[in-house]
Amino acid sequence: GWDERKNKDEISAIQHALNLYLKDQHAFFCEAMNKPVPFFQSDKIPLKPDDIYACGLNLKRGVAISEADICTAFIDVSRNVLWWTVVAFNKETYRSHVVDYGVFPDQSKPYVTLSGAKKTIPKRWPKEEYSVALTKALDELTCSLFAMPIVNEAGQPIHIERIGIDSGWGTESTTVYDFCRRSSNSRNLVATKGFGSLPVKRPLVDPEKK
Numbered sequence: 001g002w003d004e005r006k007n008k009d010e011i012s013a014i015q016h017a018l019n020l021y022l023k024d025q026h027a028f029f030c031e032a033m034n035k036p037v038p039f040f041q042s043d044k045i046p047l048k049p050d051d052i053y054a055c056g057l058n059l060k061r062g063v064a065i066s067e068a069d070i071c072t073a074f075i076d077v078s079r080n081v082l083w084w085t086v087v088a089f090n091k092e093t094y095r096s097h098v099v100d101y102g103v104f105p106d107q108s109k110p111y112v113t114l115s116g117a118k119k120t121i122p123k124r125w126p127k128e129e130y131s132v133a134l135t136k137a138l139d140e141l142t143c144s145l146f147a148m149p150i151v152n153e154a155g156q157p158i159h160i161e162r163i164g165i166d167s168g169w170g171t172e173s174t175t176v177y178d179f180c181r182r183s184s185n186s187r188n189l190v191a192t193k194g195f196g197s198l199p200v201k202r203p204l205v206d207p208e209k210k
Helices: 013-023 025-032 049-054 130-146 173-182
Strands: 070-077 082-089 096-104 160-166 189-192
Touching: 013 025, 070 130, 082 130, 096 130, 130 160, 130 173, 160 173, 173 189
Parallel strands: 070 160, 160 189
Antiparallel strands: 070 082, 082 096
């Protein structure tokens, strides 16, 4: 074992690791194994496709739940296509419902993967630099989303109030920022940036104390 990985009263690093395991298993897996485990193990049964399907609502695209009073949309940016989703919310209960979703340019089929997308942004504007083509794609998509007819189950119209646009893809952050600032719909656009979070990272709901 390593001399520096044991205490003075221990014979080897193996003994130190075993002592740590017996004293604090959570610390052992974090420090000795570099495989931290959650503090609380979930006893929930893993979800199956049928479980998720059973939670769905039999509503047509463009129809929100009856209690919804606000809609937002989000656009995820990639080089070839834009992925978009429209979600309706209730402001008080935060109950939400996916109203519609899709891909731009439209692929004319219900299911598509990034590698299977035949209609792409570069092909749509082949003579333009990518940043220019992306700007045109965002303009066309956001205008179509804001014009999308959305109603709740009672037939009352609901309008999209905000659209968030991913600004973290590749080298096009500036393109997204400029579009959100210069667009005719700038008051209703928000540049967003997501990031991954692993168990070893501090959760967002537990900020560092100053």
